[in-house]
Amino acid sequence: MSSVSVSADRMVEVYLDLLSQPCRAVHILLNCTKIPHRVRTVALRRGENRSPDFTKLNPMQKVPVMVDDGFVLTESDAILKYLATKYDVPEHWYPRQPERRARVDEYTAWHHSNTRPHAAKVFITEVLLPAQSGSSVDEVRLIHALSQLDDTLDKLESMFLRRQPFLCGDDVTVADLLAVCELMQPLGGGRDVLQARPQLQSWRSRVQSAVGDAFDRAHTVLYALRDRRKAKL
Structure with a gap:
């Protein structure tokens, strides 16, 4: 988890299973850039991605999922680029040029x-x-x-x-x-x-x-x- 201290309601929430490759990519970006976040673990091996609550969040029943102040985003590629664009992280992650x-x-x-x-x-x-x-x-x-x-x-x-x-x-x-x-x-x-x-x-x-x-x-x-x-x- 990020070491930056902010109020809980300002944290990005990410739903991850770290045995999933795309989830690890999101996890690494969040941690090395210190974007304030909270990880919600979704154990694929236990079928937690098929639960009613998670299915409401992502009908595709896949991880990762990101929730940022009510904005829900799926697909690791989109999540990574969104985070690098919205948050104050070094520009090299997703260059503006x-x-x-x-x-x-x-x-x-x-x-x-x-x-x-x-x-x-x-x-x-x-x-x-x-x-x-x-x-x-x-x-x-x-x-x-x-x-x-x-x-x-x-x-x-x-x-x-x-x-x-x-x-x-x-x-x-x-x-x-x-x-x-x-x-x-x-x-x-x-x-x-x-x-x-x-x-x-x-x-x-x-x-x-x-x-x-x-x-x-x-x-x-x-x-x-x-x-x-x-x-x-």
């Missing part, structure tokens, strides 16, 4: 049909489906998922990073948060998908340095999942 802002929008548009589904598919195949069904990992499906993700990682290196330190330029943006949280997700199954990619490892380290301890705070649940799985092996 049109060309620089367009670079962030370019990545986030691409993200939702590339980085997000391809990294998530590895986690779903290797962790979620076996846990739900009690069966072993479908190795053929996993190999296919890893191949799709490799193609995405190639494009992250060749198109977005190229000779720049962050995805959209010389400083960290909301695009980096969305991407890094997705690429961390397979770690829940003990798989570091950047292990053989030094360029992307360096980028991940730069993002971690830029956001400080907000990174590990957001990923505590994922680390715990990884450690529990390791203990069972």
Whole structure:
């Protein structure tokens, strides 16, 4: 939670499950920029997103959801950009200069049909489906998922990073948060998908340095999942 002291009714409320990649991106931005906020945990594994109260808030029954003085917003991309635009945070998160802002929008548009589904598919195949069904990992499906993700990682290196330190330029943006949280997700199954990619490892380290301890705070649940799985092996 933010260390800034304000009255409770002025706090942004966010409904999150930190096992969710987009929720972690929102959590990191709120904490590293110190936007006053309150986290309402919605445990997806317990079906709390399907409760009548949450369904009234978001009929799509998905997290994250943000409520800011009665204004309800869903979708992580929209929430991140709203927060960076409305609140007094460093301008680099979502630049005002049109060309620089367009670079962030370019990545986030691409993200939702590339980085997000391809990294998530590895986690779903290797962790979620076996846990739900009690069966072993479908190795053929996993190999296919890893191949799709490799193609995405190639494009992250060749198109977005190229000779720049962050995805959209010389400083960290909301695009980096969305991407890094997705690429961390397979770690829940003990798989570091950047292990053989030094360029992307360096980028991940730069993002971690830029956001400080907000990174590990957001990923505590994922680390715990990884450690529990390791203990069972």
